[in-house]
């Protein structure tokens with residue numbers, strides 16, 4: 001298959017995105033526009049200078065910049081503009097559904113009311129649905145570096161909004177903040193009816209993936225690539241049908257894998273694990289959903305049936321009803337059958 005044929009196949013393939021931090025879709029142009037509008041001083045003089053700073057050697061080196069940049073988001077309309085812009089990109093990439101991560105503490109710790117920040121994200125999601133017919137849900141993530149007590153506070157503060165929230169996630173610095181430290185938070189979220197996911201095995205070891213499953217009882221693992229170091233864990237993930245929301249370009253940019261051609265996604269897929277492809281923080285890592293699929297397919301020689309299976313996993317692993325999943329999976333089947341590539 002030529003590269004342009006592959007690109008056309010991927011763009012048209014119905015796909016869901018299950019691992020996108022909405023704050024990570026803040027493009028430098030919007031960052032500057034909001035900084036000017038809101039009177040926030042950035043430590044960069046131009047869009048080009050910001051882009052030059054996107055040279056990360058670890059998760060933490062990225063997070064430092066990511067939290068700083070989120071400081072330009074002050075008003076409900078800012079969060080709505082950010083969210084709407086992401087969905088425009090997703091639709092252009094053939095995305096038809098997304099479950100987006102949002103970090104309340106990044107904003108409430110700066111004195112922004114949760115209703116203002118989350119309200120803006122929900123406004124953006126509603127506008128994207130009205131404009132493009134694209135459906136989405138939001139998952140609130142606890143910043144693990146702030147600890148469990150702060151996470152419990154965030155969950156309590158979010159109580160009035162939980163009817164518009166599908167789940168709880170866990171993100172930020174992984175290595176020094178193991179999943180097992182957040183058991184009470186996850187028990188509390190489960191009791192409130194939230195679906196549960198957690199970042200594990202991005203920079204942290206395979207044991208963190210096990211603990212996220214056994215202690216936090218999550219349904220999906222975000223990243224999870226270090227599971228590849230533990231064959232018994234890989235077999236367990238395959239047997240249980242656990243979805244991994246893998247972010248290949250992120251893993252390369254944050255130096256958790258050496259190159260895309262070394263990426264464990266193919267090995268996990270061949271072992272029967274339900275892998276998906278996602279963008280994580282697309283404004284920072286060099287590509288949205290399409291680019292992640294395309295570059296991964298090229299580096300790992302993924303075939304059309306394999307790509308259709310991976311796109312199918314993004315719906316199988318989503319927090320949708322069985323009927324909704326079946327509808328999306330039928331769209332993939334029809335696309336593959338009718339696509340004349």
Ligand code: HPA
Nearest residue numbers: 021171172173199280281
């Ligand atoms: O890749 C990530 N890992 C952990 N936390 C994050 N918050 C935004 N992106 C990430």
Ligand SMILES: [Zn+2]
Nearest residue numbers: 171199222280
């Ligand atoms: Zn992430």
